[in-house]
Amino acid sequence: xxxxxxxxxxxxxxxxxxxxxxxxxxxxxxxxxxxxxxxxxxxxxxxxxxxxxxxxxxxxxxxxxxxxxxxxxxxxxxxxxxxxxxxxxxxxxxxxxxxxxxxxxxxxxxxxxxxxxxxxxxxxxxxxxxxxxxxxxxxxxxxxxxxxxxxxxxxxxxxxxxxxxxxxxxxxxxxxxxxxxxxxxxxxxxxxxxx
Amino acid sequence: xxxxxxxxxxxxxxxxxxxxxxxxxxxxxxxxxxxxxxxxxxxxxxxxxxxxxxxxxxxxxxxxxxxxxxxxxxxxxxxxxxxxxxxxxxxxxxxxxxxxxxxxxxxxxxxxxxxxxxxxxxxxxxxxxxxxxxxxxxxxxxxxxxxxxxxxxxxxxxxxxxxxxxxxxxxxxxxxxxxxxxxxxxxxxxxxxxxxxxxxxxxxxxxxxxxxxxxxxxxxxxxxxxxxxxxxxxxxxxxxxxxxxxxxxxxxxxxxxxxxxxxxxxxxxxxxxxxxxxxxxxxxxxxxxxxxxxxxxxxxxxxxxxxxxxxxxxxxxxxxxxxxxxxxxxxxxxxxxxxxxxxxxxxxxxxxxxxxxxxxxxxxxxxxxxxxxxxxxxxxxxxxxxxxxxxxxxxxxxxxxxxxxxxxxxxxxxxxxxxxxxxxxxxxxxxxxxxxxxxxxxxxxxxxxxxxxxxxxxxxxxxxxxxxxxxxxxxxxxxxxxxxxxxxxxxxxxxxxxxxxxxxxxxxxxxxxxxxxxxxxxxxxxxxxxxxxxxxxxxxxxxxxxxxxxxxxxxxxxxxxxxxxxxxxxxxxxxxxxxxxxxxxxxxxxxxxxxxxxxxxxxxxxxxxxxxxxxxxxxxxxxxxxxxxxxxxxxxxxxxxxxxxxxxxxxxxxxxxxxxxxxxxxxxxxxx
Numbered sequence: 014x015x016x017x018x019x020x021x022x023x024x025x026x027x028x029x030x031x032x033x034x035x036x037x038x039x040x041x042x043x044x045x046x047x048x049x050x051x052x053x054x055x056x057x058x059x060x061x062x063x064x065x066x067x068x069x070x071x072x073x074x075x076x077x078x079x080x081x082x083x084x085x086x087x088x089x090x091x092x093x094x095x096x097x098x099x100x101x102x103x104x105x106x107x108x109x110x111x112x113x114x115x116x117x118x119x120x121x122x123x124x125x126x127x128x129x130x131x132x133x134x135x136x137x138x139x140x141x142x143x144x145x146x147x148x149x150x151x152x153x154x155x156x157x158x159x160x161x162x163x164x165x166x167x168x169x170x171x172x173x174x175x176x177x178x179x180x181x182x183x184x185x186x187x188x189x190x191x192x193x194x195x196x197x198x199x200x201x202x203x204x205x206x207x208x
Numbered sequence: 209x210x211x212x213x214x215x216x217x218x219x220x221x222x223x224x225x226x227x228x229x230x231x232x233x234x235x236x237x238x239x240x241x242x243x244x245x246x247x248x249x250x251x252x253x254x255x256x257x258x259x260x261x262x263x264x265x266x267x268x269x270x271x272x273x274x275x276x277x278x279x280x281x282x283x284x285x286x287x288x289x290x291x292x293x294x295x296x297x298x299x300x301x302x303x304x305x306x307x308x309x310x311x312x313x314x315x316x317x318x319x320x321x322x323x324x325x326x327x328x329x330x331x332x333x334x335x336x337x338x339x340x341x342x343x344x345x346x347x348x349x350x351x352x353x354x355x356x357x358x359x360x361x362x363x364x365x366x367x368x369x370x371x372x373x374x375x376x377x378x379x380x381x382x383x384x385x386x387x388x389x390x391x392x393x394x395x396x397x398x399x400x401x402x403x404x405x406x407x408x409x410x411x412x413x414x415x416x417x418x419x420x421x422x423x424x425x426x427x428x429x430x431x432x433x434x435x436x437x438x439x440x441x442x443x444x445x446x447x448x449x450x451x452x453x454x455x456x457x458x459x460x461x462x463x464x465x466x467x468x469x470x471x472x473x474x475x476x477x478x479x480x481x482x483x484x485x486x487x488x489x490x491x492x493x494x495x496x497x498x499x500x501x502x503x504x505x506x507x508x509x510x511x512x513x514x515x516x517x518x519x520x521x522x523x524x525x526x527x528x529x530x531x532x533x534x535x536x537x538x539x540x541x542x543x544x545x546x547x548x549x550x551x552x553x554x555x556x557x558x559x560x561x562x563x564x565x566x567x568x569x570x571x572x573x574x575x576x577x578x579x580x581x582x583x584x585x586x587x588x589x590x591x592x593x594x595x596x597x598x599x600x601x602x603x604x605x606x607x608x609x610x611x612x613x614x615x616x617x618x619x620x621x622x623x624x625x626x627x628x629x630x631x632x633x634x635x636x637x638x639x640x641x642x643x644x645x646x647x648x649x650x651x652x653x654x655x656x657x658x659x660x661x662x663x664x665x666x667x668x669x670x671x672x673x674x675x676x677x678x679x680x681x682x683x684x685x686x687x688x689x690x691x692x693x694x695x696x697x698x699x700x701x702x703x704x705x706x707x708x709x710x711x712x713x714x715x716x717x718x719x720x721x722x723x724x725x726x727x728x729x730x731x732x733x734x735x736x737x738x739x740x741x742x743x744x745x746x747x748x749x750x751x752x753x754x755x756x757x758x759x760x761x762x763x764x765x766x767x768x769x770x771x772x773x774x775x776x777x778x779x780x781x782x783x784x785x786x787x788x789x790x791x792x793x794x795x796x797x798x799x800x801x802x803x804x805x806x807x808x809x810x811x812x813x814x815x816x817x818x819x820x821x822x823x824x825x826x827x828x829x830x831x832x833x834x835x836x837x838x839x840x841x842x843x844x845x846x847x848x849x850x851x852x853x854x855x856x857x858x859x860x861x862x863x864x865x866x867x868x869x870x871x872x873x874x875x876x877x878x879x880x
Contacts, residue, residue, distance in 0.1 A: 079728065086591045092449055093442055094593070100730060100820045100831035101441045104800045142593035144578065149586050153578045157571035157600050164563045172556060175477060175548035 059088040060107045063114040063135045069122030081125045082115055085132055086142050094142050210272065213263010214354040217304075220256035220311070221348055223249045224341035231334025235402070243330045250318045250333055253340055254311040261308045264301060264353050268294055274360045277301055277353045283366035284793040285763045293377040294367050299501060299516065300353035302380065306497075307343035309381075309388045314340060317392050321413065328410060331399035332392075339391050342523050350516045363792045369764075369802035372790075375435030383428030383455055387493040389421025390458055393465075394490035397483050401534040406483070406541045408473060414486060415469050416856070421489070422462045423852040429455055430845030441803035441818045443728065443833045445841060448597040453576045454496025457569050461489040464565035467615075471555045474620060477548070480539065481562070487531045492569070494524050499576070550622035557615045564608040571600045606658055609717050612710050613639075613666035616673055634672050639665025659721035663714050670707050670714075677704070697854065705854030712848030715840050722813075722837030729833075733771075735826045743813060743834040750774040751783075751817075756826050764788045767801075769819050769828040773808060783808050785819040785830065814838045 073081070082096035089107035091098055095115070099108035111132075118128045132140045144153040227249030234242030264277070268291045273279040281294040281301070296302040314336035321329050347353065370376070393414040400410040432455065433445035446452060465485040471478045498520035548555060575592045582590050617631040642664025643657055651657055674693065677700070681692035697704040725744035733739055735755025742748055754770040768786045772779065785806035790798050806817040816833040823829065 075730075079730070084595065086593065092447065092591075092593065096728075097442045100728075101443070101803065101818055102820075137588065139589040139591055142591055143595040143599075144582065144590050144592055150582055150590060153575065153582070153592060153596065154600070157567070157574055157604075160570050160574075161563070161567045161604070164567055168559050168563050172548055172551060172559065176551075 059090070060110045061088075061135050063111075063118070063131050065118060065121060065123065065131055067121035071119050072122060072124055073119055077125065078115060078119050081128060082112065084129060084142050085111065085115070086140050087111065088136060088140065209266040210263045210270075210354075213260045213266065216256040216259035216263065217344065217347060217352075217354065220253050220260060220307075221341070221344045223253040223256060224311075224337050224344050227253060227337030228334050228341050231330050231337055235330030235334065235399075243333075246330065246333045246337065247318045247322075250311070250314045250337060253337065253344075254308075254315040257304075257308045257311045257340075257344075261295070261304060264304060265292065265295060267354075268292065271364070273362075273364050274356055275353070276355045276357050279357060279361050279364040281365070281367055283364045283763075283798065285791075286364075286367055287372075287762070289377065290367050290372050293371070296380045296384070297367055297371050298353075300347060300351040300355075302384070303343060303347050303351055303516070304353050305381065305384055306388060307340060307347060309384055310336070310340050310343060310391055313388060313392055317395070317413075317417070325396075325409065325413060327403055327405055328396060328399040331402050332395045335395035335398045336391060339395070342519075346516055346519045350519050363794055363796075366763075366790060366792055366798040369788060369790045369799055370439050373435060373439045375431055375439065379428055379431035379435050382424050382431055386421050386423070386425025386428050387455075387458060387496070389417060389424060390462070390490040390493045392417040393421070393486045397486040398531070398534065401483065401531075401538050404538060404541050406479060406538065408476075411469060411472060411482070415466070416858075418462050418465055418469075418486070418489070419852065419856045422459065422466060423849065423856060425455065425459045425462065426845065426852060427849050429459060430842065430849075433845075434842060437838070438805055438807065439803075441805045443726075443816055443818070443831070443835065444723070445838070448572075448575070448594050450576050451496075451500050453572045453597075454492075454499050456572060457492040457496060458489045460565050460569040460572070461485055461492060464562045464569075465489065467558050467565075468562050471558050475548075475555055477555060478559075479543070480535070483535060485562075485566075487535075491524065491527060491531070492573075494520060494527065495573075498524060552618065552623045552628070554615065554618050554620045554623075557611060557618050561608070561611045561615060564604055564611065568601055568604045568608070571604065572597065575600065602655060605717070606655075606662060609659070609662045609666060609713070612713060613662065613669040616669055616707070616710075631672075635665050635668030638668030638671075639663075642667075653724045656721040656724040659717055663718045663721075666710060666714050670710055673707055674704070701854050701857050705851050705857075708851030708854060709848050710851075712844045712846075712851055715844030715847060719837040719840035719844060722840070723835075725836045727834045728831060731830045731832050732823070733769075733828055733830065739832070741832065741834075743815075744836050745812060747775050748777075749815070749834075750777075751832065753828060754782075756822055756828055761788075763792075764790045767819070767822060769806075769822075769830065771806070771817060771830075773815060781808055783815065783817050785817045787819050787822075809839055811839050812836065 079096050082099075083094045085095045087093050087095050087098035087105065087108040088111070089098065089102075089105045091102065091105070093101065093108075095108045095111045098105050099112050102108065114132075115128060118131060123131070129141070138145050138150070144150040146154060227246045230242040230249070231246035233239070234244075234246055266272075267275050267278050268282055269288065271278065271282060271284050271291070277298060277300055281297045282291050286294070294301070296305045314333070317336065318329070318333055321332070325332070396410045396414045396417070400406050432452070436442075436447070436452075437445040462485075465482060468478050468482055468485065472482050498517060501516050501520060550556070575596055578592050579590055582588065613635055617628075617635065619627060623631075639661050643661030646657055646660045651660070674696070677696045678689060678692045681687055681696055682689065685692070685695075687695065697708075727741075727744055729739070729741050731739045731751070733751070733753040735753050738750050738752040740748065740750050750773075752772040752774070754772065756767060756769055758765070758767050760766070766786050766788050768784055771783045771785075773781050773783055783806040786804035787801045788804060789801045792798050803818060806819075808815040814833075814835040816835050818831045818833075819828060820831055821829040
């Protein structure tokens with residue numbers, strides 16, 4: 014059987030060999046580092062035009078338009094909505110372009126649901142800031158509450174089990190072993206101290 | 209020093225391997241010399257990882273660009289403080305920080321338990337060594353901070369401008385201290401499961417370490433919120449980004465455990481549940497790290513994609529399998545030792561508190577991972593953003609807030625109708641009065657009204673608890689009110705420290721509810737032009753542009769706009785917002801322009817100005833936001849941290865032990 018000293022000696026030799034080999038291999042040619050700008054330029058090709066023919070007078074004001082833009086996901090690769098991205102990111106070219114489409118659709122008399130539907134047609138569901146409430150994706154909305162209801166049911170079952178008389182013998186020794194004085198002290202501690 | 213650090217990493221690998229092997233062997237064969245050797249290996253691992261960390265810091269401070277890590281995250285003209293913090297700016301450096309902190313925690317855990325929990329310690333030491341081994345292996349073979357380049361560039365890429373902020377200097381270490389803190393309770397849980405010593409003994413150590421983890425997780429999250437608010441410029445502090453969610457998950461589970469442990473301590477119940485919470489907190493911390501580092505989910509905070517995701521996934525699967533096996537084979541040892549006397553009791557309310565905390569954790573995890581599931585099933589990419597998380601979590605959060613007020617009002621074991629009436633009358637009165645006052649003042653947002661009503665109710669509960677405690681001390685000891693309050697907290701730190709944490713929670717909820725009244729304006733101003741807006745309180749604001757200025761600073765070119773701010777006609781200050789283009793030492797631009805938000809802070813609201821762009825020479829495009837009650841988020845967090853420190857203070861434990869408190873259930877558990 015290998016003793017501790019031999020294990021350490023063998024391991025040290027192995028580790029030293031590995032370390033030297035890796036240090037040496039790291040110095041071999043073939044590795045690069047990006048010394049230019051770390052953030053790649055924004056991909057403007059992620060923008061797709063969303064255009065519809067005008068159908069009437071505008072039906073929403075600027076506040077409602079801004080609110081609508083909070084529900085559209087900027088496609089530049091950030092996790093922000095169109096309104097937040099275009100008013101935050103100096104360099105994003107996608108959110109201003111999406112904003113221009115929204116403005117044109119608002120000016121063309123389209124309502125918020127119609128504009129969202131138009132964007133969905135072009136980009137798909139990923140342009141929404143939240144999962145759709147249809148098809149498989151409705152599971153996103155339902156599951157947390159189903160899980161919570163299941164949890165409540167489980168808690169009620171646990172509470173009933175904890176109250177079941179069958180468990181009484183499991184605790185009786187500790188209670189039975191206590192003298193009346195000790196029992197009173199324990200009760201006082203449990204009921205009143207450090208709630 | 210750099211070479212010593214580099215070699216130390218490999219020696220730490222050896223030490224962690226040795227500690228893991230002899231720790232488990234020593235525990236299994238009950239060989240004291242092997243156990244002692246494992247403990248010494250734990251100290252040695254810490255020592256070598258300290259050297260490895262010092263080596264990397266030396267390379268960073270000396271701008272040794274022969275190292276890939278140094279060249280990737282610093283530049284010659286980077287201020288020294290940010291060369292120090294660049295240690296955790298990238299994948300491998302932050303992994304080394306993980307390993308270093310973990311080894312430090314392991315050494316402290318071994319040292320503080322050198323004469324306690326001796327049956328558990330071999331397995332605790334071995335488990336902690338095994339986790340450290342995983343991290344050191346990931347460093348050595350997956351993402352080595354000492355990897356060299358084949359050529360030495362004249363300058364490095366520089367540090368991302370958004371990381372050149374004091375918040376980013378202290379937020380990640382805090383968060384790591386919180387994340388990694390979950391490893392020690394996990395190790396104790398594994399040791400207790402292996403040895404089947406599942407009595408209250410392991411809980412004392414676990415509770416203390418969970419508090420440490422909870423404290424740093426809390427401060428880390430709050431500091432991260434502050435950094436996001438002042439640095440990222442999108443106008444808020446929490447965006448339900450996957451990485452933010454990953455930090456929130458262990459916090460929720462740790463908070464649940466810190467409540468449910470009281471039920472086990474006092475009543476011998478929830479033993480299976482508590483073990484599950486302890487291991488879940490650790491596994492969620494690892495899952496969060498996997499999410500951050502694998503690139504599996506898109507996040508603004510993600511590290512660059514690399515192969516370490518596979519390492520973390522493998523480790524996660526193995527950890528889950530081992531833990532599930534241990535729990536499944538020890539279910540009988542985890543049976544409750546007492547019966548529930550009434551559904552109207554503190555223990556029952558804690559069960560519902562745990563249900564909500566874990567329910568929120570599940571909802572957050574579900575929403576974070578759902579895009580992967582949806583794409584796998586429907587082949588369709590979707591986004592799960594703030595609208596989803598807010599709709600699902602706000603009702604759960606409000607229910608939890610209600611329980612924060614209800615729990616302390618219900619007695620342990622059984623509460624009589626008379627007792628309930630006496631306890632609830634005051635807080636309910638305070639809550640309804642608060643809600644009515646908000647309504648009378650014109651508040652019509654239902655969510656905010658419910659939130660402020662509940663904030664009033666919980667405040668009523670906390671004040672009542674302090675009032676009764678102070679009153680009792682004044683009657684018993686004749687102390688004045690201030691002395692009675694100080695001594696009440698000092699002598700019942702766990703209970704009243706917990707209430708102080710609840711005060712912080714109330715303040716946070718009140719601040720969160722304030723977001724319902726946030727108002728934003730798109731503004732385009734030339735120099736000398738002004739813009740008028742009305743804030744949520746009805747104040748008339750006027751902002752006058754002083755124009756756009758451009759100038760060079762330390763390592764950047766700055767474009768700035770100054771706004772004179774007037775509230776109700778009175779000049780209240782100048783707000784400066786900037787865009788910064790950072791340059792390396794050769795004057796080459798690095799990174800995209802970064803935002804510096806202009807914030808006029810106030811107790812009632814912040815005025816938050818972001819320079820979105822400049823048109824021509826003198827026209828600025830800005831977003832002006834009135835953010836109500838944000839100031840309270842930071843101070844609510846501070847109060848939570850203070851409450852956590854009070855609860856953690858070790859003297860409270862000794863006092864309780866002296867009072868015979870911890871012996872309440874020992875006889876039964878020893879027999880079990």
